[in-house]
Amino acid sequence: MSRDVLETARAILSRQRAVRLEPGALSALCAQAPETGTILQAPDDRGTALALLFGPVNYCFFTAQGAPYHPHGAAPGGSAALRRAMAEATIDWTDLHAVADLPIDRWRTLVGGPLYDTDGRHARLTGFARHLLARGRRRTMDALAAMPTAGTLLRGLVDSGCFADPFLKRAQSTVFDVSQLAEARTGRHLDGIEGLTLLADYRLIQLFLHAGVIVVGSEALKRHILERRPLAADAPETLALRAAVVLSGEFLDGGFPALWDKRLWNLTKRLEAEGMLRVPPVLVLTDQF
Structure with a gap:
């Protein structure tokens, strides 16, 4: 099923022009990522x-x-x-x-x-x-x-x-x-x-926009994100942003994508707490993610 997710992401990203992926920016970002840290529940x-x-x-x-x-x-x-x-x-x-x-x-x-x-x-x-x-x-x-x-x-x-x-x-x-x-x-x-993919989450969209892993070519979409106006879950722009996150996982080294997902999510929270993120969270009111 995760393979189907990758194929869906490829198809979505290939048929639009508002968003592009720059995987070369991942290395510097991953170097900042902390270990996964403590687990969130007791292992009982x-x-x-x-x-x-x-x-x-x-x-x-x-x-x-x-x-x-x-x-x-x-x-x-x-x-x-x-x-x-x-x-x-x-x-x-x-x-x-x-x-x-x-x-x-x-x-x-x-x-x-x-x-x-x-x-x-x-x-x-x-x-x-x-x-x-x-x-x-x-x-x-x-x-x-x-x-x-x-x-x-x-x-x-x-x-x-x-x-x-x-x-x-x-x-x-x-x-x-x-x-x-x-x-x-x-x-x-x-x-x-x-076999799990990197997760198509709004926090990783935020991090990847901040770091230049995802580049938005549409000025209208840039304004929409920076002004924190909600995006529809099924809007082509939202799907493209999420697809780019998923496909970024294919360029990660030194661990499987789901493990990197936790590390990068923790990095997002740390940078946010330090006031270092240049992009706000991408606001999508949805029951999907």
């Missing part, structure tokens, strides 16, 4: 369950007005804040019945502040749990045991209908998160993890 059953279940809700950490998501003023905000809120909640994430029956009011309290598509995320999370239950999996770890490789897990996520995206950003991110915890527990990533 609950942490692994949470890594899987975060996937359906892992998108667009802005408010409906385009402001960054900061529940209760939390810092850092964004995806880390929602992960932390889910980890701290007294919910048994290993029990798929408990997840499927999660009341929406409890979910809204957990989210803790304005967030784009809060109720839609609840529908995806509980719907994903019901999908796994319908396949005879009562426990999250049982579901993962039935999808033991990167390829089978990716296919299982896509088949659930909760991860729709031509670039499979959330599905591939979820596979890597689960694999990272498997590596922490057993010393080995999931078989086939090296």
Whole structure:
């Protein structure tokens, strides 16, 4: 399936002229990238369950007005804040019945502040749990045991209908998160993890625009990005920017693309904290990524 993502990206990038890829700029950027750092969940059953279940809700950490998501003023905000809120909640994430029956009011309290598509995320999370239950999996770890490789897990996520995206950003991110915890527990990533692509995420678009890995030839698109005006998820320009990120992964040395994705994402956050990024986050209000 990751091969299909690459072919989709090639087709999209080849039929447009607004965006071009300059892979020669990657080397200097990669030299700045930190190691992946600490994993985001404990490598136990609950942490692994949470890594899987975060996937359906892992998108667009802005408010409906385009402001960054900061529940209760939390810092850092964004995806880390929602992960932390889910980890701290007294919910048994290993029990798929408990997840499927999660009341929406409890979910809204957990989210803790304005967030784009809060109720839609609840529908995806509980719907994903019901999908796994319908396949005879009562426990999250049982579901993962039935999808033991990167390829089978990716296919299982896509088949659930909760991860729709031509670039499979959330599905591939979820596979890597689960694999990272498997590596922490057993010393080995999931078989086939090296086949994942670089993820078509707005943060890597931001980083690659900043570093000149992605070059925008359209003055109108440049203004759109710099003025932080939202792009439509299915706009040709958005698809081209995301495709360029995916194809950049073919020029990376010294590790598989999903591992580089984490390193480059961490670099983006560090440069942002230091006020060094010349380009704002590319704003796309979507449930895809």
